[in-house]
Amino acid sequence: GENVEQHPSTLSVQEGDSAVIKCTYSDSASNYFPWYKQELGKGPQLIIDIRSNVGEKKDQRIAVTLNKTAKHFSLHITETQPEDSAVYFCAAMNSGGYQKVTFGTGTKLQVIP
């Protein structure tokens, strides 16, 4: 089955700096890669996603890059703000069956004011 690794597990940045979270996946059949933000006591919220036919996608301060050959994808947050503090999960989805999503282990991002 799919295996998704995520690094780092914790990340502290100063407000205004950039944050980068990296993930690798194992199943070459995976073709959809969402990123979720989870605040304490809440469900995950989709913040951006990318499909395998695209190498990069940007939405305001958030961008995601995908390298299919190397099987890795990254989340980039620029001009970080305290409200960006949360746990971020990357995920990869296979293309068959019930399209089960496999999650990374999460990154706790702390933005220091």
Next chain:
Amino acid sequence: GAVVSQHPSWVICKSGTSVKIECRSLDFQATTMFWYRQFPKQSLMLMATSNEGSKATYEQGVEKDKFLINHASLTLSTLTVTSAHPEDSSFYICSARGWEAEGTQYFGPGTRLTVL
């Protein structure tokens, strides 16, 4: 759009009782719904996948007789934890996927279950 709700948001029950958690897609029809369990500071663990009108598919190690899932309509799925024990205490989260956004799952706010 793409809002998923869960009810209740938290529940406390006595050991041996059953608890039902509802998951609703409010503004879209969910062809598939997923139930996850999350322990503190850990990632989401998929418990089961259900399609409307058919039996749920459970992940390995998840007891289907203990975690009953019913996906009776395109907007509602329920998870019933039967004969709950303290080790069932956890954060349960559902997600839903519709026809229009293939692959995109939208998550509910989660339900905190505490079994005394």
